[in-house]
Amino acid sequence: MTEAPDFMTEPPNFAAPLTGPEGTDVLSDILRRFRVTGAALLRGEYSAPWGWDAPSADEIAAHLHTPDTRLVIFHIVAHGRCWLEVAGQPRIELSAGDLVGFPQGHSHRMGWGSGAAPFPIIDMFPTPPWKSVPTIRRVERGQVCRILCVYLRCEAPLFDPLTSALPNLIVMRAGGGASGFTDAIVRGLIEEASAMRAGSASFTARLTELLFVQIIRDHLRRSDPNGRGMLAALKDRFVGKALQAFHAEPAYPWTMPELSCRAGLSQSALRERFARVLGVSPMRYLALWRLQLAALLLRQNDASVADIAAEVGYDAPEAFARAFKRAIGTTPARWRNRVPVIE
Structure with missing residues (x-):
């Protein structure tokens, strides 16, 4: 059987037992059953003009030799600026500290400047298993952008009432959350992925799970109570x-x-x-x-x-x-x- 990336560490189950109907936290119960089993991180450094195409989450999962799992993809802009394109939506610009998530695993394109033919980012992936956080470098003289790609590995649920209700694209701007907690998680991930100190693999696995939960909580806070899902x-x-x-x-x-x-x-x-x-x-x-x-x-x-x-x-x-x-x-x-x- 082909190995999954080593840089995927199983996080603990943080959920507390449920007590009764009036005190039940439904969101926590659903998240408790939505098992996060690890995370793979990838750093990228690009100088303008640049661009890359990312395939669907299923294709990335197959490339990482985890075809029976579900990947939830996030990108964090660690430095500089870039743009993002998702089919059916207008191009958006991102800057340092911004985060984008793709709950439904849609393909997308990122870049900056014009004139550069986008390359398939999956062709630049190192051969798994990844022993640490790999880095893709395509740097010359232009403005540099650094991106941290997070591939959160989950068991694919049979009944998914939560993430199936999320949009194709979630954008969280730096400093735009209800508190500084999300920004702190983002900064922690960027720092740990760069430093790779002892215990970083385990620590980043836990941070990515916390980030996933926080993104859902923030989206819940901002969602329309008269909507659907x-x-x-x-x-x-x-x-x-x-x-x-x-x-x-x-x-x-x-x-x-x-x-x-x-x-x-x-x-x-x-x-x-x-x-x-x-x-x-x-x-x-x-x-x-x-x-x-x-x-x-x-x-x-x-x-x-x-x-x-x-x-x-x-x-x-x-x-x-x-x-x-x-x-x-x-x-x-x-x-x-x-x-x-x-x-």
């Missing part, structure tokens, strides 16, 4: 209460009358509100979330399929197996055997 759902007074109930007790045999009472809204109104904000009914959301939990449990331990079915709220293993295969396309046993067990 998980970020809007978390701000919705009624849908949010239903989500709290589901995430606190996913195995509980929830019914629409009980959920309606918990949310403080009629059944029909709650169904309509759920469908408008999340695109699915309350019971469909619960079913998908249970299957996501089951898929993780199948990879994390050797409990029987029947025990896992019961743990996520299924009375009959047969019903669980049918639902799992219908949603995922394979049986629980085959799903477990096709991937390595996570320690």
Whole structure:
């Protein structure tokens, strides 16, 4: 089996146990299941005029020999200025301290000046595994720009209500967050990637996970409460209460009358509100979330399929197996055997 880059270190699980519906932090619960397993960093130094094309996250993952994982890509401008182009959006200019993220893994182009033919950045990647943070240098006499590329490695979730609701492009300007915390993380990543002191690989892995969480939190703060997707759902007074109930007790045999009472809204109104904000009914959301939990449990331990079915709220293993295969396309046993067990 081909090795993944060495400069990918598994971070710890920071999530605290959940206690009850009223105190459940739904965002933390989803992030806890969205396992971040490591990060690969790449430094680049370019003098104007320059430009490069980056392929999709899936292509980069295959090049880094991690094809069964999902990459979330961020670029941090460490020095100088550059522009960014993403299909379907106007070109934007970036300066030192700015960060751009691509939650959906879209291809993109970066550069500065005119007249330079963009080169495929993936052709400049060192052969993995990367023992440290590699550097691409294409420097002559023009204005220099330094960029830190962050490739956050995650397990690809079967049901992803959070990042699927994020836009194709997220831009965070230096000093533009609600606090200085994001800027501090960005500065820390730039410094560690440059210095590569003892323990830097482990430290940067944790910083990238914190950065991912902070970007989502900042986007949640700025998102439209009347919009669509998980970020809007978390701000919705009624849908949010239903989500709290589901995430606190996913195995509980929830019914629409009980959920309606918990949310403080009629059944029909709650169904309509759920469908408008999340695109699915309350019971469909619960079913998908249970299957996501089951898929993780199948990879994390050797409990029987029947025990896992019961743990996520299924009375009959047969019903669980049918639902799992219908949603995922394979049986629980085959799903477990096709991937390595996570320690």
